[in-house]
Amino acid sequence: MFTGIVEELGSIAEVTDQGDAIRLTVAAITVLGGTVLGDSISVNGCCLTVSELGDGRWTADLMQETLDKTSLRGVVPGDRVNLERAVTVDKRLGGHIVQGHVDGVGEVISRSPSEHWDVVEISLPAHLSRYLVDKGSITVDGVSLTVVEAGETSFTVSLIPETLARTTLGSRRPGDLVNLEADVIAKHVEKLLTSGLVDRFTPAPDPQENPR
Template sequence: MFTGIVEELGTVERIVEQGDAIRLTIRADVVLEGTGLGDSIAVNGCCLTVADQADGIWTADVMQETLDKTSLHGVAPGDKVNLERAVTVEKRLGGHIVQGHVDGVGTVLARTASEHWELVEIALPEGLGRYLVDKGSITVDGISLTVVEAKDRSFTISLIPETLARTTLGFRAVGDRVNLEADVIAKHVEKLLVSGYATAAGTQQEVISHEGDRA
């Protein structure tokens, strides 16, 4: 579990192709403090497990499923990535509840700069738009952000200087792919509502059936 508050920008050090997986090695400082083998670190919003670490670098195994469904496919040595350690019970929840389970990959459509902030529009993959609302939460490359405007096929976010300076969204260009994770609470609410409707409909049908038997 994460909060979507990026702790540092790491640098991809090395990639070892393994056919249906890769070994991804990243150079970092902050996220390695207190981190051991088997711990979780979010990389651009993808929850990965520390398989090895030494001398300011750490390595994770990235399976084909993750490569197929996230922007980690195509990452190269020298690339900067957003890093966050898993949250502890003592840590402030500065963003929102983030699982590190990417729902889909979006594409940067436009960037509009202002004097003190920047508006970014991102295209949504099919089926994800129903979880977004104006002023709701969205995770972009592991960053907890507030939706400015939720559209049918895209959404906008407003980036403050801190976010631009400390995360990959400071240099993502139009056409770049970004990992997206919708608010898990919205997904749970949807399932409960759909399940509740189905249960209620089934109960109502059962009552009608019994009444028909009595008639």
């Protein structure tokens, strides 16, 4: 589990093609602190398991499902990536609950810079639109953001200088692909409302309250 607060901008050091999988080696410093084999690190919002550790780098294996469902299929050596270690129970939840399970890939449609922030519009896969609301939460490339306007096919976010400077979102341009994860709480609420569980836990009306 993550919070969507990027700890470090790493860079792709190596990409080893294995046919139906790839081995991804990432150069990093901060996220290696306290990290051991088997730990989880979010790379552009995708939870990956550390399979090798080296001096200033770590490696993960990406299976076909990850390649099919995320933008990591297109990374090449030199690309910058957002990195975050799994959250510990003694940390403040600075963003929101992020699982590192990418729900879909969006495309940057436009960005409108201003003096103090950028407004970025991103396309939204149809199956995710129901989870977004104005001022709700969305994870974009592993960054916890607040939705400004939620539409049926796209949404907008405002990026403050800190986000522009410390994450890859500062350099994303129209046409770039980004990983999206909707708020897991919205998904659970939808499941409860559509599975009949809510009715099961709703007490039956007391006939004495409405005598005929």
